[in-house]
Amino acid sequence: MNYDTIAAVATAMSSSGIGIIRISGDQAFSIIDRIFCPKNAEKKMEEQPTYTIHYGTIIDGTEMLDEVLVLLMRGPHSYTAEDTVEIDCHGGVLVMRRILEVVIKNGARLAEPGEFTKRAFLNGRIDLSQAEAVMDVIQSKNQLALKSSVSQLKGSVKNKIEILRKHILYDLAFIESALDDPEHVSLEGYSEELYERIQKLICEIKNLLQTSENGRILKEGIKTVILGKPNAGKSSLLNVLLGEERAIVTDIAGTTRDILEEQIQLQGISLNISDTAGIRLTDDLIEQIGVTRAREQAKDADLILYVVDSSCPLDESDVEIIDFIKDKKSIVLLNKSDLKPVVSIEMMAEKTEHPVLSISAKDEDGIEKLESQIREFFFQGEVSFNDEVVITNLRHQTALRETENSLSMVLLSIENGMSEDFYSIDLTDAYTSLGKIIGEEMGEDLVNEIFSKFCVGK
Numbered sequence: 001m002n003y004d005t006i007a008a009v010a011t012a013m014s015s016s017g018i019g020i021i022r023i024s025g026d027q028a029f030s031i032i033d034r035i036f037c038p039k040n041a042e043k044k045m046e047e048q049p050t051y052t053i054h055y056g057t058i059i060d061g062t063e064m065l066d067e068v069l070v071l072l073m074r075g076p077h078s079y080t081a082e083d084t085v086e087i088d089c090h091g092g093v094l095v096m097r098r099i100l101e102v103v104i105k106n107g108a109r110l111a112e113p114g115e116f117t118k119r120a121f122l123n124g125r126i127d128l129s130q131a132e133a134v135m136d137v138i139q140s141k142n143q144l145a146l147k148s149s150v151s152q153l154k155g156s157v158k159n160k161i162e163i164l165r166k167h168i169l170y171d172l173a174f175i176e177s178a179l180d181d182p183e184h185v186s187l188e189g190y191s192e193e194l195y196e197r198i199q200k201l202i203c204e205i206k207n208l209l210q211t212s213e214n215g216r217i218l219k220e221g222i223k224t225v226i227l228g229k230p231n232a233g234k235s236s237l238l239n240v241l242l243g244e245e246r247a248i249v250t251d252i253a254g255t256t257r258d259i260l261e262e263q264i265q266l267q268g269i270s271l272n273i274s275d276t277a278g279i280r281l282t283d284d285l286i287e288q289i290g291v292t293r294a295r296e297q298a299k300d301a302d303l304i305l306y307v308v309d310s311s312c313p314l315d316e317s318d319v320e321i322i323d324f325i326k327d328k329k330s331i332v333l334l335n336k337s338d339l340k341p342v343v344s345i346e347m348m349a350e351k352t353e354h355p356v357l358s359i360s361a362k363d364e365d366g367i368e369k370l371e372s373q374i375r376e377f378f379f380q381g382e383v384s385f386n387d388e389v390v391i392t393n394l395r396h397q398t399a400l401r402e403t404e405n406s407l408s409m410v411l412l413s414i415e416n417g418m419s420e421d422f423y424s425i426d427l428t429d430a431y432t433s434l435g436k437i438i439g440e441e442m443g444e445d446l447v448n449e450i451f452s453k454f455c456v457g458k
Contacts, residue, residue, distance in 0.1 A: 003082070003119065005031065006111035007103045009096050010457040016091035021099050022457060023085040024116055027107050029072070032085045034106045035059060036070055045085070050074035058087065060102045066095050080116050081123035114454025118447070121439060128439025128450070129157040132393055135454055136219065141263070142270040145218045148390050157396065160208070160389045161437050164403075167201060168431045175424045187420060194423065195414045198407050205404045208391055212400075215392035217302060217378055221263060221270030225298045227325070228307035229317050233335040236361035237307055238262065238275040266371045269378070271303075295324070303329050303374065310334035310343045310358070314351075322352050331373055332356040338363050395450075399436045406430035 005025025011018070023031060029046040036045065038056035048054065052072050058065045069088040078084040089099055104110060112118075114135075121131045133152035140146035152158075171194060178185040226234045241264050261274045274297050298304055304325050308318065332348055334341070337360040348356045355373055359366030391397055406429040413422040435441030 005108045006115055006119075007100060007108040008111035008116070008457040009100055010086070010116075011091065011096075013093055013096065014091075015093060019089050019091040019096040021087040021089065021096060021103060022111075022116060023087075023103055023108055024078070024080045024082045024111075024119065025108070026083060028083045028085045031103060031106045031108055032070060032087075035102050036068075036087075038070075045070065045072060048072055050077065058089065058099050058102065060098070060105075065098050065102065066090055068099075076123070076125070079125075080119040081125040082119060111456060112452075113456050114451035114458060117454060117458055118451040121447075121451075127155075127158045128442065128447070129161070129393070129396065129437055130155060131439075132395075132450065133157075134458065136392065138455070138458070141221060142218075142265055144269060145392075148215070148218050148392055151390075152392070156389050157391070158438050161434050164201065164204065165431055165434050167197065168427055168434070171197065172424060172427050172431065175420050175427075179420065190420070191414050195411060198410050198414075202404060202407050202411075205400055205407070208389060209397065209400050209404070211389065212391040212397045214378060215390045217269075218390065219392045221272040222374070222378065223300065223302045224271045224273040224305060225301040225303070226273065226275050226305045226307060227298055227321055229309065229315075229321075232307040232309045233361045234307045235275055237305070237333070237335065237359075238273065240361050240364050240367060241266070241271070241273065266374060269375060271374070274301075298324070298328070301328065303331070303377065305370075306330055306332045306354075307335050308332060308343060308348065309336055310341045311336045311339040313342050325354065326352070329377060330354045331370065331377070333366075333370065334358045335361055337365060396437050399433045402433040402436075403430045406433060 003025055005023060005027040007021060007023045010020040010022040032045045035058055036054075036056055037059055038045075038054050043054065045054065050073055054070045054072070056068065056070065058068050066089045071086040071088065073079075073084040073086075075082040075084070087099060087103075089095055100110075117126075117131050117134050120126050121128060126134075130153055133149050136149035137146065137153060140149050174185070174190075175187075178187045178190070226237060228234050242262055261272065264271050264273055276293065276297055306321060306325055308314070330352075332352055332354050334343060334345060334348060334356065337358045341358075345356045345358055355377075357366055357369050357373060359370060391400065406426045409426040410423050410430075413426065432441045439447070
């Protein structure tokens with residue numbers, strides 16, 4: 001498969017120590033020979049072995065632009081599976097732009113967003129799920145998301161999908177063989193055997209889909225809302241978690257009027273955390289609006305941190321909050337453990353089934369227990385991506401649901417005593433849906449749309 005030669009700046013267009021200009025395509029080596037003067041002037045890059053680095057200068061006619069290192073990678077053993085050259089220059093915006101202009105002037109064209117990775121996919125070096133994992137690695141917001149993305153880049157999703165497709169393909173081939181040659185291939189008792197196999201496949205699909213919620217949280221972060229009455233210590237808790245004085249803290253009830261949103265990292269997990277107005281009955285119109293917004297934020301939260309002032313008795317507002325969070329994933333925090341407690345863990349445990357922890361935002365006591373509880377809540381402690389496949393991509397999730405529906409139709413056809421032709425139709429649909437994940441059943445427009453979301457140079 002031949003394409004024209006493309007080039008782009010592969011690093012950020014900002015001042016830095018090093019800038020990289022990447023060239024990929026059949027003309028990559030001849031282009032670099034026209035603009036690169038190696039220290040050994042007799043060297044020709046087209047004659048040099050792959051995986052070598054050469055020192056010299058980039059020139060535009062007779063003008064020297066920069067001292068550089070040139071990396072040579074011959075296809076198919078390169079990122080794009082094409083002949084690839086990378087120019088490592090000084091990381092100034094002007095010098096990178098000038099070198100790119102010279103490369104384009106000598107035969108390359110400017111790469112489109114994601115075109116290098118798109119070529120890696122089209123040339124068969126990676127599948128579509130691995131290509132999407134490239135961007136996920138770049139956009140990872142926490143350690144666990146990065147581990148998941150690297151696992152997918154190594155082929156965890158691809159390998160799982162290929163195994164599932166192989167099972168489906170076996171039955172498709174068997175049915176077709178039996179229908180074409182009924183004298184030698186018998187279908188007697190086959191429906192019962194197929195029914196069991198399809199049930200197992202559906203179970204595997206369901207297990208994959210069950211990981212998608214954790215996958216979303218890994219990728220996007222846990223939407224966390226801090227609730228509680230005024231002066232319970234919500235803003236103090238936010239400041240402790242952030243490690244800086246971000247929220248205003250005073251002894252005046254109702255200081256927080258609007259939503260304050262921040263992102264923090266806890267043991268490799270991202271929390272998109274919102275500090276909200278204290279929930280209570282009030283005649284203050286602005287505070288009423290803040291209370292309403294607090295409730296709205298909490299409705300869609302993945303996690304609610306309910307902060308209770310343990311030095312004060314519970315009242316009607318606490319009863320209201322406890323009722324509000326009863327069906328939501330929540331942790332109750334008895335704050336101000338540095339003061340004489342009026343509300344105990346045992347007392348609160350009688351009123352709610354949620355975990356109850358004693359903390360002091362002032363003394364930063366109990367915060368480690370909170371972090372461990374959050375991790376346990378969402379990932380049962382540790383998360384390993386060595387063997388586990390976690391679905392983090394909405395497109396993959398949609399394709400898996402389509403697969404599950406098609407396989408369920410096969411079961412229904414067997415239960416209704418339909419002919420094997422009907423099994424084949426739905427098995428084909430399931431096989432096709434799984435193919436969408438790895439890019440074997442994708443239209444050109446959708447492929448282009450996926451790669452258009454990449455940055456230029458990747």
